[in-house]
Each structure stands twice: as C-alpha cells, then as structure tokens.
Amino acid sequence: MTAVSFETAVSAGLAREAQVRHRRYIKQAVWGAIAIAVLWYAAHQIKFSPYAVAAGVPFMWDFLTRLFPPDLSYMSVLGSATIETIQIAIWGTLLAIILSIPFSLLGARNTTPHIIVFHATRVFLNALRAINELVFALIFVSAVGLGPFAGVLAIALHATGMLAKFVAEEIESVDKGQIEAQLSTGASRMQVILFGVIPQVIPSFVGYSIYRLDVSIRSATVLGLVGAGGLGFSLIQTMKLFKYHQTATCILVIFLLVLVSDWICGKLRRKVI
C-alpha cells in the first residue's frame, strides 16, 4: 500500500467514525426526549406532588408518635405468629420447588414434548406470577377457610410461577454439547434430561430455591392481612384495635425476621453457587 492511499484510508476511517458518532448523538437525544415525555405524563396522571408530602408531615408525625414506644412485652405473644410465618414460607416454598420441576421441563423449549405445551406452560406460569400472593390468599381463604394453610397454598402457587420460569430459562441455556453426547449414545429423551440437563441446572435450581424461600418469608409476613395466618394477622388486628404500640412491635419483629432470613439465605446461597 502506498503512503498516499494509506492516508486516504485513514481519513476515510476517521470520517466514518464521526458519522457513526453523530448518528449515536441523534439517537440518544430522541430516546431521551421520549423518556422525559413518558415520565412527565405519568407524573401528571399519578398526581405526583411534593407539596402533598410536605403537607402530610404532621399527620405522619402524629402516627409515628402513637407507635412509639413499641410494646416489647407483646413480643412474647408474637413468638408463635413468627414461627407460623416461617412455617407457611417453608411449606409454600417446598410445594413450589416440587411443582416447578415438571413445569420447568414442560416450559423450556429444549425439553418440552411439544411447542404448544411449551407456550401453554409459559402462559400458565405467567398467570401464576401475575397474581399476587395476597390475591391468591383471598381465594384460598374462601376455599379452605381462614388460617395459615390458605397462606401456604397462596405462596406455593405464586412461587411455582417464579421458580419454574427461572429454572426453565436455565434449562434453555444448558451446554448443547453435553446434550448431544448423551443423544449420540442412544439415550432416550428422559435419559438425556436425567443425565444431561438436570446435572447442569442443579446448582442454579438450588440457588433460586433458597432465594425464593427468602422472598416467601417476606410475603408470608403480610398474608395475615387477608386472614391467611402469620405475623400479618397480628399486625392488622392490633391496628384495628388501635393498639399502636403493639403494631410497632409487629413491624419490629417483621423487620428482624426479614433481616435474619436474608442473612441466612444469603449465606446458604453462597455455599451452593
């Protein structure tokens, strides 16, 4: 390449760089404008108002002073409610773990028996995820009556939606080489799943399950609001009876429970992954 043509190539490259850069600026400006418009309209619709916050401060202060000090003697009463919350979370999550095994296999493109089954499973799982635990709890309270078992079922269904979807995506991203090797031995579909797919997804499956237990404990603390057992029930009861010092104790116990569960689950997850 001669010196002249080399120079031409370099200046052409620089010109192209400037062109690409300008196009990027325009793109950023357009998307930025769209984002601002959307946020502005949303703020208007939801009556976003710093003034309302400022005006509400005295009322908030009034509520807080009624909460304080928490009635620590009430803690002994909350012990059984706390244990019940954990029990709801554990059973709900366990049922979800069991249910998510078949649903994740049916809902992954590479293990589903048919593409229609795949789409149907994903729609079903999305429905489970779309419906909040509190809504499920309301349904189950009317089905199996007030109490913690309704909470267990509510958590089981919602958690199945989440776990199965996560695990299905994990199944879809397994190493294809390991699968091909199993297929080439003449293994059946089920054997390929057992020996090729499952060993690859086990660590993330366990990781997601522990994470889900943590989420379930948090969910279980509010299920009592609709009568499905646990700490939420004490929370709403003390509030309705205007025993705000006891309500404060409930909030404090919920906070401690979430803190401890986050700490333990985090430790467990690090151990597995």
Next chain:
Amino acid sequence: MLMPNAQNTTTMLSVRGLTKSYGGTIHALRGIDMEVKKGEFLVILGPSGAGKSTLLRCLNRLVEPTEGQIFHNDVQITGNRRNLRAVRRDFGMVFQQFNLVRRLSVLTNVLTGRLAYRSSWRSLFYNFPQEDKRIAIECLARVNMDHKAFQRADTLSGGEQQRVAIARALAQQPTVILADEPVASLDPKIARQVLTYLREVAHELGITVLCNLHQVEYTREYAERIVGMSKGRIVFDGTGAELTDDVIHRIYYRDPDEETAEEK
C-alpha cells in the same frame, strides 16, 4: 472362524448419494459415496466447513440427511426413525469439546454410554446394574483412567477428559466410533497420546473408526486410509503414501473458478 481375515474385507458402512442441505441454499454435503470396511481406521481430512462433521452426524442420525442412503452391516439405517436409539447405540461418538457432563463423576459419564441398553424408568433413580458398572470400569481401564473414576469430570485435564470420552463411547460396545476433531483442542503431545489410545483400543476390539481431522500431519501418522473432503464432496480416497502435496492442495485450496461455478 476358519477365515480370520474374512472379516477384514467385510463392508461395515456403505454410503450412497448422501446430500444434506439447509433451507435448500446451504449445501453441507453434495453427494457422498463411500464404503468403509470393518476394523478400518479411516481419517476424513478437510478444512473447516468441508462437511466432515455433518457427514459423521448423518451416520449416527444426529442429523437427518436430505437425500441418500446409509447401510450399516448391510442394513439400511436411513429413513426409519423407529430404531433410532438402537442405531445410535451402535455408533460411539467422540467430540472436539469432549462433551462430558461436567458435574457428574467420571464413572457416571462412562455409564451414560450404557443408557441405550436400559429403560428410562430404571434410569430415573440414577442407578445402573452391576454388569454395566463392570463394563464401564473395564472401558476406563482400557484408556488408563480407572484411577480417576470417582472424580468429577470437570476436574480433569483436556487429554484426560477425551480419554474418558473414548471410554464412554466404548461402553456403548459399538461397532463404529465416530470421532469429530477429537484432538483439535489439545496440544500436540496430548493429541498424539489420545489418537494412539483411540487407534489401539479400536484395533484391539475390532471397532471401525471414522476420525475427522484437519491436520495433515496427524492424518499421515495415524490413518490407514484417508478420505479428503472439500466443499461437501469427496475429492480424495487413498493411503498416506498417496497423499501428495498436490492432493493436499486440492483438498485445502480448490480452484476459485471451480468454486464460483459451484455456487451457481
């Protein structure tokens, strides 16, 4: 029994007019005809994209050919999906990336070579009959890997993993081993070690080997017979002595005029 040499002339595989195209535009195989004798160590030589992998995967039906027939021991194995598992069981496969299940033990990996002999329900509990364990350990011993049977597969070096992969293929008690670039991710010393194991074990057990390679050097050293492939066609079929520079040129650098003619 009376004629021990008779089996050496028996045809193991017979491929006729095999083509594979994807979407009618990409032609991986453009009409392959070949015969492979029992017990032969055949190297398929060619550059990447010549269709070597596709050819091997057509033989054990991982890839469905577009046209053509494959006969294995005089039985047609193409066009019938019913006995797919039995066909695959008869073809052991060794891969470039080893493809061991990384989180399973070496022994369990070799035992997966026995899956086609067992029902799915039996496999559900991840246990194998004593006989299968015996076969698996024997196969590991053949490649001198029995001392690492209980280690996880991903703790082994590349060469060791490939030896375990050979043991897995042997556990199928196959008549043919298909090796797809088995040494492409290994250094030269380990590569020769793996190829030596492959050749010797296959020889001892009378297994036919079809081995894809892109290195001329290894091909000359190990092949009893060489098939040269280029752009989905067989362009050479002969021995190492016949593999002249001219032939190599024909395999690796085909005339560009010819290429453009073929694209049409």
